[in-house]
Amino acid sequence: MKKTINIGLAGYGTVGKGVMSLLLSKNEDLSARAGAKLRIKRVCDKKFADKEKDKAGARRLSEQNKGDPGLLAEGKVYTPDIEDIFNDPEIDIFVELIGGYQPAKRFILLALERGMDVVTANKNVLAKDFNELLSAAAKNKRRIYFEATAGAGIPIIAAINEGFCANEIYGLAGILNGTTNYILSEMSSGKAGFSESLKKAQKLGFAEADPTLDITGGDSASKLAILSSLIFKSHIKPSDIYTQGIEKIQPFDIKLGGELGYTIKLFTLMEKVKPEQGKASAKEGVTFQVVPAFIKSSHPLASVSGAFNAVYIKSDAAGEQMLYGPGAGSLPAASAVVSDIVYSARHIMEKSALHMPFFELKKKPPRIADAREVESCFYLRFTAEDKPGVLARIADILADHGISVASVVQKDGFSPKAVPIVVLTHEARTGDLINAIGEIDKLKMVKEKTVYYRLLDI
Missing domain, CATH: 3.30.360.10 (Dihydrodipicolinate Reductase; domain 2)
Incomplete structure (x- = not known):
């Protein structure tokens, strides 16, 4: 039975450093949860082309690993060349923390083709090409994990x-x-x-x-x-x-x-x-x-x-x-990435079903409604002339579009010639509100574009 899970990490930025820190400082517990020794085989980043930075980084990480030589692979761990990961047949899990769209997407697909599971924090690639990535994982009988793509440390x-x-x-x-x-x-x-x-x-x-x-x-x-x-x-x-x-x-x-x-x-x-x-x-x-x-x-x-x-x-x-x-920071996001690494390692060790049903996106999509169809209460701010009849005219137009006023607040203006009038509405369709605002903003008495926000009732 396989006793070591080798990890190749691409991207040694804020999150990448957090991942390395957690894997090295908590390796014994994480390995126990995974059912195998978790070992960092390769770390790729362009900055490692600078030999002094490479050596400094290696020294810092060596100090973190508490003297356990098994946590970091022997030989060339730090590399500026991504091919050092893809050409290494021992790597089981590819961790993509580069960000952006390309070349990150190409690297994810290549890792799957080379028989590696993928752990990624890349929301841009996943959101745009979800189906393509899941299909590639299924085709190659691998998995893709993405807990860190939304909510950082929130699972x-x-x-x-x-x-x-x-x-x-x-x-x-x-x-x-x-x-x-x-x-x-x-x-x-x-x-x-x-x-x-x-x-x-x-x-x-x-x-x-x-x-x-x-x-x-x-x-x-x-x-x-x-x-x-x-x-x-x-x-x-x-x-x-x-x-x-x-x-x-x-x-x-x-x-x-x-x-x-x-x-x-x-x-x-x-x-x-x-x-x-x-x-x-x-x-x-x-x-x-x-x-x-x-x-x-x-x-x-x-x-x-x-x-x-x-x-x-x-x-x-x-x-x-x-x-x-x-929702931000090195360790919260790294926590999600490391959680996925442990999940991946556990599945590799258990040789469980290679295609998880909850990753299939094959259902018929819902009818995607236009935002104008949403019904909500609203906050409106009109900036209009300070004279009699203005509020009545605005209220009439709102009423013509089926929008009922719940309350009105009038404050001192931004200038002597205009005052802000704030209206809170009862529930109305967004499309009706937008049409009403379009008509109101054409009035000569209205001096600035109307501001509106939903009042959420959750």
Whole structure:
């Protein structure tokens, strides 16, 4: 029987270093759980082309391994050449932590072809090419593991695949991006505006040098696509998800929302949508969104602050549950990667069924509903002339589109010529609201584009 599982790791950045640290410092316990000795055979990164960095890294890792020579393979462990991993017939598990789309995807496919299981944290490749990767794994009788692609240290993939396997999950609301949650938490505290909060997030390592994917919602959309694909056992793509970012959120709206008892977050949402009344051919659908929205400050999701993540799940048997944990940092993500390494090693040792049913995405996809079909209460901010009749005219247009006003708040204006008028609505269809806003924004008395956010009732 095989007594050692050899690991080839590509990408020695923040997460890669965390993975190495956990594998070396907790090797005895992890190996016991895996049923075999876990050994790091190769570590690939371009930085190892620099011999001095290579030697320094080797010295640090040698100090970590507590003198056990079995934790690191003998010979050339650190290499700048990825082929040193793929040409090594002893490697059982390929750990891809390079990030990006290419060459990461090519490396994943090549590892599967060479008979290696794959552990990846790459949400971009998986969300876009889920079916292709799973098909390649099945063709080569290997597995692909991806716990670290969503939620960092939160074991949400395992929860959906295993813990909720007896459930129909009919609703999901997540805070899945540590960067945006940190920024909005800072802005909500009144400590700083958007730009200052972003710079602080970058300084603390919560945000990339180029934070575009985070602040525009793209990162969250990839994570939602992965979770939704597992829930529906059908490939939900990032392009199926209506996505907005946080870059246009104003401190005024955050402050006023707080005064009204609400907290703003960037939410990933999976919701079932009722058929539109009066349309016999209409079917129940599902909408997938990444949007900034208000939620009551008393809700557990409102208390998720800083770089933390959370996923709130609604299911038929287990009811409503929230999973919460750190959403950024070396060790939280590394924890998920190492968990997958242990799972992979255990399956290799047990020689269990090579194709796991819960990884099949072969069901007919749900009807993907347009975001305009969603019914919700809303926060609206109009900026209009301060004179009689303005509010009445706005209310009339809202009423013409079937939108009922729940309450109105009027504050001092941004300028002497205009005042902000905040309206909270009763439940209305998003499409009707957008049509009403389009008409209102054409009025001469309205001086700025109307701002609106959903008021989530979860």
